[in-house]
Amino acid sequence: MDLNYSVEEQAFRAELRLFLAEKLPPEMADAVREGRGLGKEDYERWHAILNQRGWLAPNWPREFGGCEWSAVQRHIFEEECARAHAPRIVPFGLSMLAPVLQKFGSKAQQDHYLPRILSGQDWWCQGYSEPGAGSDLASLKTKALRDGDHYVVNGQKTWTTLGQHANWIFCLVRTDPTVKQQAGISFLLIDMDTPGIEVRPIILLDGSAEVNEVWFSDVRVPVENLVGVENKGWTYAKYLLTHERTNIAGVGFSQAGLAAVKRLARSQQHRGRPLIENPHFAARVARVEIDLMAMSTTNLRIVSAAAKGQAPGVESSMLKVKGTLIRQEINDLARRAAGVYAMPFASEAVLGSNEAPIGPDGTAAVAAQYFNNRKLSIFGGSNEIQRNIIAKVKLGGER
Amino acid sequence: MNFELTLERQMMQDSLRRFLSDRYTTQMRNGILDSDAGFSADIWAQLADLGILGALFAEEQGGYGGAGFDIAVVFEELGRAGVVEPLLDSAILGGGLISALGSADQQKLVEQVIEGSLHLAFAHGEPASRYDLQHVETTASQQGDAVTLNGCKAVVVNAEAAGYLITSAREFGAPRDEAGISLFLVPKDAPGLSMRGYPLLAGGRAAEVALDKVTLPVTARLGGAGAGYPVIAERAAAASVALAAETLGAMETATALTRDYLQTRQQFGRPIGSFQALQHRMADLLIELTQARSAVINAAGHLSAAPRLRDLHISAARNLVARVGRLVAEESIQLHGGIAMTQDYALAHIAKRIVMAEHRFGDADYHLETFIDLTA
Numbered sequence A: 001m002d003l004n005y006s007v008e009e010q011a012f013r014a015e016l017r018l019f020l021a022e023k024l025p026p027e028m029a030d031a032v033r034e035g036r037g038l039g040k041e042d043y044e045r046w047h048a049i050l051n052q053r054g055w056l057a058p059n060w061p062r063e064f065g066g067c068e069w070s071a072v073q074r075h076i077f078e079e080e081c082a083r084a085h086a087p088r089i090v091p092f093g094l095s096m097l098a099p100v101l102q103k104f105g106s107k108a109q110q111d112h113y114l115p116r117i118l119s120g121q122d123w124w125c126q127g128y129s130e131p132g133a134g135s136d137l138a139s140l141k142t143k144a145l146r147d148g149d150h151y152v153v154n155g156q157k158t159w160t161t162l163g164q165h166a167n168w169i170f171c172l173v174r175t176d177p178t179v180k181q182q183a184g185i186s187f188l189l190i191d192m193d194t195p196g197i198e199v200r201p202i203i204l205l206d207g208s209a210e211v212n213e214v215w216f217s218d219v220r221v222p223v224e225n226l227v228g229v230e231n232k233g234w235t236y237a238k239y240l241l242t243h244e245r246t247n248i249a250g251v252g253f254s255q256a257g258l259a260a261v262k263r264l265a266r267s268q269q270h271r272g273r274p275l276i277e278n279p280h281f282a283a284r285v286a287r288v289e290i291d292l293m294a295m296s297t298t299n300l301r302i303v304s305a306a307a308k309g310q311a312p313g314v315e316s317s318m319l320k321v322k323g324t325l326i327r328q329e330i331n332d333l334a335r336r337a338a339g340v341y342a343m344p345f346a347s348e349a350v351l352g353s354n355e356a357p358i359g360p361d362g363t364a365a366v367a368a369q370y371f372n373n374r375k376l377s378i379f380g381g382s383n384e385i386q387r388n389i390i391a392k393v394k395l396g397g398e399r
Numbered sequence B: 001m002n003f004e005l006t007l008e009r010q011m012m013q014d015s016l017r018r019f020l021s022d023r024y025t026t027q028m029r030n031g032i033l034d035s036d037a038g039f040s041a042d043i044w045a046q047l048a049d050l051g052i053l054g055a056l057f058a059e060e061q062g063g064y065g066g067a068g069f070d071i072a073v074v075f076e077e078l079g080r081a082g083v084v085e086p087l088l089d090s091a092i093l094g095g096g097l098i099s100a101l102g103s104a105d106q107q108k109l110v111e112q113v114i115e116g117s118l119h120l121a122f123a124h125g126e127p128a129s130r131y132d133l134q135h136v137e138t139t140a141s142q143q144g145d146a147v148t149l150n151g152c153k154a155v156v157v158n159a160e161a162a163g164y165l166i167t168s169a170r171e172f173g174a175p176r177d178e179a180g181i182s183l184f185l186v187p188k189d190a191p192g193l194s195m196r197g198y199p200l201l202a203g204g205r206a207a208e209v210a211l212d213k214v215t216l217p218v219t220a221r222l223g224g225a226g227a228g229y230p231v232i233a234e235r236a237a238a239a240s241v242a243l244a245a246e247t248l249g250a251m252e253t254a255t256a257l258t259r260d261y262l263q264t265r266q267q268f269g270r271p272i273g274s275f276q277a278l279q280h281r282m283a284d285l286l287i288e289l290t291q292a293r294s295a296v297i298n299a300a301g302h303l304s305a306a307p308r309l310r311d312l313h314i315s316a317a318r319n320l321v322a323r324v325g326r327l328v329a330e331e332s333i334q335l336h337g338g339i340a341m342t343q344d345y346a347l348a349h350i351a352k353r354i355v356m357a358e359h360r361f362g363d364a365d366y367h368l369e370t371f372i373d374l375t376a
């Protein structure tokens, strides 16, 4: 064991820092640091900058145009991007769909879709959940009936993150209603411009409009858009979910969030002293920092093991639960650090405007973020579902 | 000991609960939240007609209540329904300060508050004061019959609707001294007063208020020069009873919604409430909620006790309610899953009321420290 970064790894970090200093637009970094909502163009712009440098797909194999970075390199990349307040990379195409296509897609699908994901030509969203099928994903009802060389899709998806920007959606659909639930599901790629698709925004409790309902009525999808084998979609869906969960640990986000809490606590006064010196607040910050230090290593241990070919199973569930709890605790600390200035409502609209936000630097979005990030323990398979998985494996002796 | 409400309070609770459950629906409330005023004048008038504002004042102040338990009963119901109307600001704070300190002339304003025709705001907190009541940097200087105020006030709730801002300012001493703070009745349109208004995350509105050479007659002072602190502390204690009771009511709603949801939401072919993992968490919420109710009772029952004993119970209640509040809000959202995250669902607003109450008159840590100071 050696907990030090190698010379190569340190050089890699230096290279990244230089790149971020040169290429990350400062106004974009400011927006991220202040918790202002980013628009579609911002995400696309950052995506293009990374693609130009060839650093867009850390987890993809080289043959598909990826970086094929080691676990440690990916960790460094995540850390440095968060530290520099880079926008998050929208994961649906790059780190969810792409691994599925690379493993289960046809050659034609790989050749067509993967380059378009890299170039940013396609914006993907994830059509898994339905109103009646949340945790119980396999009970989904959206139907796809074969009609010649098309599937005809009817039903409703919900919670579709950033679906309003997407031109493609990957969906789980029921192709055989007569068999056991998991056995009748297929994985379908659907062009959002197809007639019969309607996207309706859902406003979340912080006023943001980042999720949507997606309705399908008689939507005709060519059969070549089926991934893998008909009725085997559940296998691919589960494969995708382990990728979704590994990214959900969010160590980089937590590190950046913790730094922001400390910055804020240094600038805020509490009983005539800087808040950072208050023993109760400081103890809370220290506790979460200690958790985060261990989390960072847990993350590296699990991701390295996965890179050596050991499938991330129950460990990705552990990362998800602990990683999200840490992020949420940091959000809570930021909210408290802001004191009375947590109270003003900073809507996306207000934050996107030129008007100066209310309150000292770094306070405007903290309460909204605290509420918005309650989602972290709900989506991607809720924390309860992850605990069920952990318990089932560890108690039931399954593997 | 007797833990029953008096008959009068019981009747008030019943009529307020009935009124709010009929009128203050989620749809109605969402309309109010979206409105420019941030509250409903119509609801305000009806609350006044019901005598709810009067219940927050003692008989000699023109009301028929005013004790800790009156405040707790009213605010628990307001919290249960997620009411955003500024009763705390106009009545408990503004009206309460005037009736405690005001001259006979000034007291007349309280009648207007009770009948619902006058709004008030308490312009006390400042950008650097956080939750410290004695931290006042705004200055007041008297010359002859005039007093001039200079300074900034932070997150003044209900400032835009208020006819008067009850404004604290220092006449002598250092920024963190208890002595030297006075209160002034500042008309909203006083020359030199400017405000930047904005909506609050949990409903209602506030403003950043700037006082630039605001000159008033000395008769605008409430009570003696530099002697405002004890009354400010007393009203902050009353506000804390109100906030704790409001949060208790909101927690009742959050847990009730969650319990219903656990019984109806089907996943894996059965109600999610049949999973023991969730049952135990619901049980824990109910245990904590029972504790929170006791803490609110302790605080309400000690509101008129000597300051030290009063503040000990107030801080105990605010700390406990803040901790339980965070737990209830977060667990209620979690047990609902995605639906609780949507603005249109009642829980979203209730959860925000619960959590954001912590940001008025001291959060969990602030009250923990106060409690330690008073018990060490």
Ligand SMILES: Cc1cc2nc3c(=O)[nH]c(=O)nc-3n(C[C@H](O)[C@H](O)[C@H](O)COP(=O)(O)OP(=O)(O)OC[C@H]3O[C@@H](n4cnc5c(N)ncnc54)[C@H](O)[C@@H]3O)c2cc1C
Pocket (backbone or CB within 6 Å): A125, A126, A127, A128, A129, A131, A133, A134, A135, A136, A158, A159, A160, A161, A162, A211, A375, A378, A379, A380, A381, A382, A383, A384, A385, A388, B265, B267, B268, B272, B275, B277, B278, B334, B335, B336, B337, B338, B339, B341
């Ligand atoms: C902001 C946001 C963005 C999202 N983005 C997407 C997206 O882009 N694409 C997509 O397809 N989906 C998305 N989702 C949906 C997300 O995956 C679901 O919300 C999640 O799977 C939970 O489902 P549910 O909300 O229906 O909750 P439910 O399944 O109804 O669960 C309610 C509660 O019961 C618990 N529970 C359920 N079953 C069990 C059990 N067996 N044991 C113990 N506890 C249980 C849950 O953990 C939860 O606490 C998003 C959700 C949110 C909130």
Ligand SMILES: Cc1cc2nc3c(=O)[nH]c(=O)nc-3n(C[C@H](O)[C@H](O)[C@H](O)COP(=O)(O)OP(=O)(O)OC[C@H]3O[C@@H](n4cnc5c(N)ncnc54)[C@H](O)[C@@H]3O)c2cc1C
Pocket (backbone or CB within 6 Å): none
């Ligand atoms: C110091 C001590 C003094 C005692 N004195 C007396 C005495 O004077 N007279 C007497 O008769 N008995 C006495 N008891 C026994 C006591 O009542 C039992 O220990 C108790 O009922 C639990 O039983 P158990 O220890 O067999 O644990 P188990 O019943 O085996 O339980 C083990 C664990 O599983 C949990 N568990 C069990 N069932 C469920 C379920 N359905 N759902 C969720 N969790 C579950 C339990 O809560 C516990 O955490 C005493 C025990 C102790 C430790």
